[in-house]
Amino acid sequence: MEKSPKGILIIAIMFLLGAVLTLLTGISTIFPGTPLDMLSKLNTTFPPSFNYTGYFLFIIGLILLSSGWGLVKGQKWAWWITVIIFVVGGIAAVVRVALGSINGIEGIVGVLIIAGFLFYLTRHGVLKYFSKN
Numbered sequence: 001m002e003k004s005p006k007g008i009l010i011i012a013i014m015f016l017l018g019a020v021l022t023l024l025t026g027i028s029t030i031f032p033g034t035p036l037d038m039l040s041k042l043n044t045t046f047p048p049s050f051n052y053t054g055y056f057l058f059i060i061g062l063i064l065l066s067s068g069w070g071l072v073k074g075q076k077w078a079w080w081i082t083v084i085i086f087v088v089g090g091i092a093a094v095v096r097v098a099l100g101s102i103n104g105i106e107g108i109v110g111v112l113i114i115a116g117f118l119f120y121l122t123r124h125g126v127l128k129y130f131s132k133n
Contacts, residue, residue, distance in 0.1 A: 004071070004072055004074060004129060005125055005126055005129055007120050007126070008071050008072070008126065008129065009072065011068075011071060011082060011117065011121075012068040012069075012071040012072045013068070014068075015064045015065075015067050015068030015071065015082070016064070016065065016068035016069070018061075018064050019061045019062070019064035019065035019068060020061075020065075021061075022057050022058075022060050022061035022064060023057075023058060023061035023062070023065070025054075025057050025061075026053075026054045026055070026056070026057030026058030026059075026060075026061055027054070027058065028054070029053050029054030029057060030054035030055065030058065031054075063081065063085075064085075066078070066081075067081045067082055067085070074129050074130055074132055075130070076130050076131070078130075079121065079126075079130040082121065083118065083121055086114050086117050086118050086121070087118070089114050090111055090114040090115065090118070093107050093110045093111045093114065094107070094111060097111070
């Protein structure tokens with residue numbers, strides 16, 4: 001089996017760590033009163049009475065988990081999901097800057113980081129790694 005490029009391992013680790021945190025937060029939101037409940041209190045995006053938040057977070061966590069694993073295994077579908085995640089994140093960052101909900105410099109740095117990931121994902125060596133399947 002061909003070794004995955006180091007950048008792919010970094011992205012996969014980020015996705016896997018994000019998946020664990022998102023899954024734990026989702027579970028703590030779905031089942032309040034557990035020791036994980038403190039995690040759901042950190043999520044200020046949705047009001048606590050919004051019951052679907054936990055399910056949404058749980059699904060996102062599963063997507064991140066499967067994508068991270070697929071990246072390590074060189075699965076083309078995982079590459080596509082990763083690209084989609086970064087594109088959506090980039091669009092969201094641009095919109096947030098345009099609406100003034102985040103600092104312009106902070107938003108621009110975020111967009112540049114996402115653009116860097118997308119640039120990396122489209123390099124020949126990375127595409128070659130994912131073309132084997």
